[in-house]
Amino acid sequence: MTAALVLCFAMLMDAVFGEPDWLWNRLRHPAVLFGDFVGFLDRRMNKGTNRRQSGVVAVVFLLLGAIALGSILDQIGPLAEILCAAILLAQRSLVQHVSDVATSLRSSLAEARSSVALIVSRDCSEMTEPEVARAAIESASENLSDGVVAPAFWFLVGGLPGLFVYKVVNTADSIVGYRNARYEEFGWAAARLDDLLNVIPARATGFMIALLGGQMPRWNEITTDARRHKSPNAGWPEAAMARALDIALAGPRSYHGEKKDLSWVNGTANRDIGPAEIERSVTMLWQVWALMFGLVLTTAAIQLLL
Template identity: 60%
Template sequence: MILPVALLLDAIFGEPDWLWSRLPHPAVLMGRAVGLCDRHLNRGEARRARGILALALLIALALAVAALLAALPLGPLPEMLAAAILLAQRSLVDHVGAVARALRHSPAEARRAVALIVSRDTSSMDGPAITRSAIESASENLSDGVIAPAFWFALAGLPGLLVYKIVNTADSMIGYRTPRHEAFGWAAARCDDLLNLAPARLTALLIAATSGQLHRLGEIRRDAARHKSPNAGWPEAAMARALGIALAGPRSYDGRMQPFPFVNPEGNRSPGAADIDAAIGLMWRAWAAFLILATVVAVV
């Protein structure tokens, strides 16, 4: 019952400021480890091979930490707390909800709020673009930050969770097709794609099942194929269908507009704060369905 309890602890307590203002969050420590590899290994020749070495070192670090925690004479408590800390349902809901609240006040305030959860340019976004960005982030991070780490914990225990989290952190930092990281971050990006293959589709299934959209799985699959990411398109497509809105579409990165296609292009292209609220409701329903599934598996 470790995973169900961890899911509940995360949902109830989230990431308390009183704790993480005093101690570095484990995700921050993982980021520091990735940054250290980037600074010391991402240089010279054979950048792809160096990136593979960096990923191997990071995975070894994750496995060593898992072994250390398992060796503590505290029973399942270290694993339970580690899992609760590294799940992000409550934190994600809080951040996405902040965008909806800000949007009801002013676009400028909403741009500042959404800039905290997306990497695209936000300075010229209007209300619908802000809304789409928030819902896309909610959908993708429901998979990356909640379902995927819980999935790998269920499958491989704490080692599986820590390996997933450090690979995902590496992908978010170095898995970009930029001159500096295209070769060095190749291994992290491909490994992250592989580890998210099943969880992304499971997330889409959970969203579809809890929103009465299972009969539209074929359309969700079609829409997912339109997305630039092999995995993020699945939860985004399921969310778009559930809400009846269009997601993705053109957006700006580093001052350059990218002509990405819409997911569910026939959906409403002018969503607002109420749609963010509805997306949060769907996130909780998908989370609850996963909690029930995890509890049944644990009991059986």
């Protein structure tokens, strides 16, 4: 069975079943296990004077472990590949989390703040309704790339070893890839490698959103905003989503009590947004998924015919 055909089944399984609570309440999710391994390396190696070098060695350990585990599971057969790929895709869970924010926002602002706090790292306790909506839509845009497009891309490129490499590096970046006193040096390698692995997926995600949203004539604007973003990759899907929905994203926000005056994305568009715009972003998530599935299915069909 080709990688494209395996990915078709995995995408369908993830879209239908998502992350079943009954299973992960009894077992540790593979992503959690990846995080445990990263935490172990952090505790053991993030010390002394050569922390950047230690971080590089830690990433090498992660890569070797991911490749070895993926290669072993690859040998079991297509069913193992489908299950592992479906588990490490996040379309259904992403849609659910973002949709929950919209539902909560229609009920109460306090409830919505709690819901959005589950998917963003910024301060949420004093957010206004538009700030909650922007945070949810920005998370939807970025995680569409990180949690759906990138895992699928690296599975097509490298099978389970490629998928595991991407997920373990992405997990490491989320744990140690911070620019603070503890992780500035130790997390440098994980953060830079994560940036590299997301170069193609982030731009592909932005392209698909722009295409489906009828925004290809504004691609130069999307490119300009994306390059001004604090992240080298997150700006691409975010800038495309902002224009597809005709809203402004990014802008000022607070992290750990400190106000960050970040640039607006599509700043002249509507800033007074709410649950309706969140729901439109969820529709876009499914449209991009459908386009991806069509492309992967076509690839699988061509491979079967050759």
